[in-house]
Amino acid sequence: MLANAELAQDYSILNQHYQQLVRSLLDAVAMPGITFEVEATEKGNFRGYDGSQIYVVQSGSITTRYQDKMVYTLEEGDMLLPDIVGMADEDIAVFYGSEAGASLVGYPALEFMHRVFTEPAVTKMWTRMLVTYSGMMLRITAANVSGDTTATPGYEIYEPGEVIIHQGERADYVFNMSSGTAEVLVDDVAVGRIGEGEIFGAMAALTHADRSATVRAKTECSVVKVPKDQFTELIKSNPATIHSLLVDMANSIVNLNEQLVGLRGNQNIN
Numbered sequence: 001m002l003a004n005a006e007l008a009q010d011y012s013i014l015n016q017h018y019q020q021l022v023r024s025l026l027d028a029v030a031m032p033g034i035t036f037e038v039e040a041t042e043k044g045n046f047r048g049y050d051g052s053q054i055y056v057v058q059s060g061s062i063t064t065r066y067q068d069k070m071v072y073t074l075e076e077g078d079m080l081l082p083d084i085v086g087m088a089d090e091d092i093a094v095f096y097g098s099e100a101g102a103s104l105v106g107y108p109a110l111e112f113m114h115r116v117f118t119e120p121a122v123t124k125m126w127t128r129m130l131v132t133y134s135g136m137m138l139r140i141t142a143a144n145v146s147g148d149t150t151a152t153p154g155y156e157i158y159e160p161g162e163v164i165i166h167q168g169e170r171a172d173y174v175f176n177m178s179s180g181t182a183e184v185l186v187d188d189v190a191v192g193r194i195g196e197g198e199i200f201g202a203m204a205a206l207t208h209a210d211r212s213a214t215v216r217a218k219t220e221c222s223v224v225k226v227p228k229d230q231f232t233e234l235i236k237s238n239p240a241t242i243h244s245l246l247v248d249m250a251n252s253i254v255n256l257n258e259q260l261v262g263l264r265g266n267q268n269i270n
Helices: 009-029 107-118 119-143 202-207 229-236 241-268
Strands: 032-038 053-060 062-065 067-073 092-095 102-108 155-158 163-165 173-179 182-186 191-196 214-216 222-229
Touching: 009 107, 009 119, 009 155, 009 222, 032 092, 032 119, 053 062, 053 067, 053 107, 102 107, 107 119, 119 182, 119 222, 155 229, 173 229, 222 229
Parallel strands: none
Antiparallel strands: 032 102, 053 102, 062 067, 062 092, 155 222, 163 214, 173 222, 182 191, 182 214
């Protein structure tokens, strides 16, 4: 995905993660698509555009416009998700065209999403893709606001030993571990770990509570950060995201229980 603005290197890293997730998602869904050619489009949506389809760019590029301004360009390997919000009103709609033509693969959205939600592992992959996409949109938005506006970070790299979340601090973000491993500590006692693909920090953000644990990088960690308000909207528009959260939270509880049992066993021995 190419942004119509100058962006830092972290956007390129996010873009690589995003396209990798799209490829993995398509492999996991294993659904045949229909390939068709898109002609050059001067205005509006490209001919044949169907809001009930999910598209993947096979070759060429698709320009995304909002209120006559080009926001970003979808390139080979990018997924085009329908703009449901603006479908009924052209004044607030997002339009998809092509300056020189493109080749797309289309998938019926309902059947595609049915396959996504049938398998928990695929649902989790879908959630990771949305969180990564959200982080990219934050970067594009920040690059297009006035210079005196503080940009919200959407991506960070933590070195081994660096703290990602501090116990007791206010919960402003939800995190997705793009790569790396981190440990979870409560009162400086290790109670669990977080691995690649896991979403963490959601409980405190959704309940408006302070952080109940510290998360510290064990290896170099690439982390997508999404403001809690935006994550709440993401859940509202994609309810299946809740399933992925429940799985990760359940795993965290299991790990915590195992740690507590181990600590009690050690105390009894001593």
